[in-house]
Amino acid sequence: MKEVKPPKKSYLYYYGIILLVIILLNAFVFPTISGRYVKDVDYSTFLDMVENNQVAEVEIENNYINFVPKDANDKKMYRTGVIEDPDLVDRLHDANVKFTKIVPRELSPLMTFLISWILPLLIFILIGRYLSKKLGDRLGAGGASPMTFGKSNAKIYVEAQTGITFADVAGQDEAKEALQEIVDFLHNPSKYKDIGAKIPKGALLVGPPGTGKTLLAKAVAGESKVPFFSISGSEFVEMFVGMGAARVRDLFKQATEKAPCIVFIDEIDTIGKSRNAGGYGGNDEREQTLNQLLTEMDGFDPDKGVVILAATNRPETLDKALLRPGRFDRRVPVELPDLRGREAILRVHAKKVKMAGDVDLNAIARATPGASGADLANIINEAALRAVKFGRNIVAQEDLEESVEVVIAGYQRKNAVLSTKDKLRIAYHEVGHALVAAKQTHTAPVHKITIIPRTSGALGYTMQVEQDEQVLMSKEQALDKITTFMGGRAAEEIIFSSITSGASNDIEQATKIARAMVTRFGMSEKFDMMALETVNNPYLGGDTTLLVSSETAAKIDEEVLSIIKSCHEKAIQILEDNKDKLHEITKYLFEKETITGEEFMDILTGKTTA
Structure with missing residues (x-):
């Protein structure tokens, strides 16, 4: 049985408890000294008690006079303020009252300097670091300080982490063929250099959502066995002007250091929109980021093995300067799969699921014209869920057919009452x-x-x-x-x-x-x-x-x-x-x-x- 954890209480709950404890301490603990309650009295009352021989002991501080009564039943300690009284010592001596003066210990010059200057400075620095961390979390900087806001948030996947190859991508044979040249260049750059050919600096993957653009980019990195930088276009755009351009510079700097490698920018239309279509001014953060991206793509040497891949489903909005030869030289369409492609995609995802021997994936492929790779993966998963729901350990044809209807029209409303x-x-x-x-x-x-x-x-x-x-x-x-x-x-x-x-x-x-x-x-x-x-x-x-x-x-x-x-x-x-x-x-x-x-x-x- 799954353990149900109680919901976390808000910070206000704990602040309330702390405040209550402080109030109780002030009311019952701090007002007592040596188990006695402190009672404030005026100076004349103190003198009357001394003259009436009711005071047993007196402690004189800089601002207060604390005294204990002789009455053993009186558990209180009394306190009064200090008044200029030259005869006080004589009065206490004549009344046989034990008294002493408490002199505060003077600190050394070094300790005074540390407490007065160094300690406040340390407290100020700690508070500053705490607030900086909170601000970084709010702004998506991952808790970094303001000095690191220009750092790129690109994720780096090495060969052991991706584990994706072209065998994992089905239904996109033309796209894989176009990207195979990039893989071959990263493996054997010398044969291209010998003939004088240059590998394209960038390839733009264009197609509807769910067709496998990101998967193809990871497959290129997996086949090439090189580091893979992945970042979304929206991660370049922050509230601080100039931060996006700084992150572009940092991304290309990291890529150059780890060359040969692949840099993948997902949803590049976020920063790559045409500068005439957006309606924003020349100092806009997005335009500065785009200008920096164009500059970096012009500046790096493709012979070092840095290949830029980008994906978008809105190619018509991209700036023309981004699409010219020398930047994104190659445009790779990643379209919706045809009948043969849909069947191949179904077979790839069906390998991960226990299928009955008589399952006809071709019939499912024919029933799903216009479905993307993501849709087909969802159909396989829905079929597996339905098989478990009905207590079976393999997926049957009826599960697949019902999952197609679930994706197309939704679940059955069995409780719907129609006249x-x-x-x-x-x-x-x-x-x-x-x-x-x-x-x-x-x-x-x-x-x-x-x-x-x-x-x-x-x-x-x-x-x-x-x-x-x-x-x-x-x-x-x-x-x-x-x-x-x-x-x-x-x-x-x-x-x-x-x-x-x-x-x-x-x-x-x-x-x-x-x-x-x-x-x-x-x-x-x-x-x-x-x-x-x-x-x-x-x-x-x-x-x-x-x-x-x-x-x-x-x-x-x-x-x-x-x-x-x-x-x-x-x-x-x-x-x-x-x-x-x-x-x-x-x-x-x-x-x-x-x-x-x-x-x-x-x-x-x-x-x-x-």
């Missing part, structure tokens, strides 16, 4: 998609239909899986895709003569395809091959910007609407012509909740009956 009416409507909606897809020529086969709600918000979905990798999309395929998206709403209109919000995502996807056909694919007779829209950030969402006037934009909307209406009418016609099958398949899906593509096609072709 019979809503459940029936969702069943007709999904069968409408599947039936329209099956009755068209340029669509992918139906793989699965389900009406079990998912955590992503989907109340059901129809999964289609291409038999082969699709690189291009024809106009006919685009129109058939839109028509398939319209199938769900069309089924609701035919059966229930009403519409719901369930087709919102279908409408969004269909509109995107129709708009792309008109503005970017040149699939509209009205606009022919005119470029009407450009894509921004293709690796991060693909936002678009119109390149036309408002009048042309209105005509674009009319053309997009015409395409959607035409596909909507086609979907309705397909379902009207196959209304009996729509009812039959929906009844079967309503009872089973989930059916395979084979079951769907058997009912549709008449091989079996629902």
Whole structure:
């Protein structure tokens, strides 16, 4: 059983305890001397007690007179202030009071100097170091003093720590081939120098998130067996102006000392943005850091074996000076893997997991078009977690297929309660998609239909899986895709003569395809091959910007609407012509909740009956 540790108490809790202890000490311990409580009295009371022979002993200090009464039952010690009284000694002598004067011990000149000058200075230095450490922690300097703020935070991985080679990177054969030359140069620089060739100073890895850019950089270092410096672009940018430039200088200084080596700058777009696009002034910290990076890349000799690798998913924002020959000479695309690449990636990650002998990774690869390497690794891990959840020690095909659906649509909402009416409507909606897809020529086969709600918000979905990798999309395929998206709403209109919000995502996807056909694919007779829209950030969402006037934009909307209406009418016609099958398949899906593509096609072709 895992031990549950109690939460740590805040510093205010301990400060409160210390304050309470001090108060108790002041109240009960410090006011006592030799077990007696100290009572302050005025000087006249002291004289009266002396004359009445009530004082047993007196101690005279510089500022106070402490005296003890003769009464054994009186446990208090009395104290009064010192007043100029020349007759005090005579009074005490006449009253037979034992008295003494306490003279403070004088310190030597050396001790006085140490206490007065050296001790305060030491205390000041210790406080300064403490505050400096706290400031360094707040600013991300790792507890360093302000004198070390210019030091680079680059992590150094040696061969024994990385242990990553090109064998660990799958699905990126072209990228590995482009980087193999760098590895070969670091191993055999002489054959390049003999012919007069120079290795590229830097290589820029460009691609969507999760495609393995950082993994490729580590693999280059692992294959080369040289030190590997890794730093993120954001670590150069701090609150102090000039610190980023200082860290760039320090990074290249360290790299030169440890050459041959590889320096990897992740997310270089943080400091490498175009100086005309950022809108910041000439003294901006980011611009100073970029200028220093450009200077350092010009200044070092590539023959020493220092290779700069950088990664970004926003190459369009980088400064042109950073991309010119002599700096980042080579641009290496790290794109989303194709069908063969996805299968290879799945096999790499499957080696770390116990798999059943009949697992078909090719089927999983075909079901995940557009998935990155990180997505595929997550699918394998989710399958392993599901196998453990159901008490198995190996991963089966059903675990992998369910993990694909988890990544695409989320987990099943088994506790979601749907009314019979809503459940029936969702069943007709999904069968409408599947039936329209099956009755068209340029669509992918139906793989699965389900009406079990998912955590992503989907109340059901129809999964289609291409038999082969699709690189291009024809106009006919685009129109058939839109028509398939319209199938769900069309089924609701035919059966229930009403519409719901369930087709919102279908409408969004269909509109995107129709708009792309008109503005970017040149699939509209009205606009022919005119470029009407450009894509921004293709690796991060693909936002678009119109390149036309408002009048042309209105005509674009009319053309997009015409395409959607035409596909909507086609979907309705397909379902009207196959209304009996729509009812039959929906009844079967309503009872089973989930059916395979084979079951769907058997009912549709008449091989079996629902």
